[in-house]
Structure formats: structure tokens, C-alpha cells
Amino acid sequence: MAKADLAARALLREFRIVTPPVNPFELAERLNVLVVPQGMDDDVSGMLLRKDGSCIIGVNEAHSFERQRFTVAHELGHLRLHEGRPLILDIDARVNYRNAMSSMATDREEVDANRFAAALLAPEEMVRQATQRISFRTTEDLVRVLARRFQLSEMAMTYRLMNLGIVSGPAR
Incomplete structure (x- = not known):
């Protein structure tokens, strides 16, 4: 079984979730991750920002409810599976974006995060x-x-x- 599947299964077990639907917004809250719906370009579904031990998931508020759920689960996958990538901003932070390219799953981390999201939801x-x-x-x-x-x-x-x-x- 892939690392992403095991990580999703462990998160479900950690919070004793045994019936659908799995609520990724509630899981984020229980993990002390703030989820912020916001306006984004249509090809950007979401992003994960980590700074000083805090995490924020930005999710495209214009996308469908189901897509927002998948995006939050995808970003939780990055949180559980990956250290993140450096991004130069006005502050020192690490960010993962979920956009049209990551949806195509050509990057290993994006494949992992998509797999995690599917296994979680x-x-x-x-x-x-x-x-x-x-x-x-x-x-x-x-x-x-x-x-x-x-x-x-x-x-x-x-x-x-x-x-x-x-x-x-x-x-x-």
C-alpha cells in the first residue's frame, strides 16, 4: 500500500472516522489548520501556507463544494506527506499550490497529495x-x-x- 494511502488511513483512525462522508474542513480544524475560502484565479484550487508552525489552507471560493472538499483534503495530504516548497514572498514561508497542473498529477508530490485526498475522502x-x-x-x-x-x-x-x-x- 502506498505511503499516501497509509497516511490517509492513519488520519482517519486518529480521529475515529468510520463512516462517510469524511469532512476535510473538520479534520483541518482538528489539526489546527485554518481553512480560508478566498478569491483565486480559476485554475488555482488552493494552497497550503506553513509558517512558524502554523498552517493555513486557502481554497478557491468560486469552485464547487465537492471540489473545495477535495482541495482541502489534497492540501492536508501535502501537510502530512511533504515538507513543502520554498516560495519567495514578502515573508519567509513554504507554500504548496493546487492548480490545473497539479490536477494532471505529473509531479510526484501532486500525485501523492491527490492519492491521499482520494483515500481520505x-x-x-x-x-x-x-x-x-x-x-x-x-x-x-x-x-x-x-x-x-x-x-x-x-x-x-x-x-x-x-x-x-x-x-x-x-x-x-
């Missing part, structure tokens, strides 16, 4: 249990029901189900 065991408990006729039905239950976009749920080997491809 749709933990394998919870997804498999939910899949067994619901009735569905098509992959599209399964994706729609699970996306609602886990408060993810249908696209994010489709990728999660594909990565878990529950479906073989996107619903048509």
Missing part, C-alpha cells in the same frame, strides 16, 4: 462496503449514488472506483 473499505449495500443497474448509477454519499464529484468517484478496480472505465 473515499476510503477503500468504506467504498467497498457502500458498493455492496446499494443496488444499481449501471456503472453510471453506481457512480452517481456513491458520489452523493461520499460528497465527491462524479468524475472523482469514477477515478476512485477505477483505481480500486471496482469499475473498469468511465460510465458511458
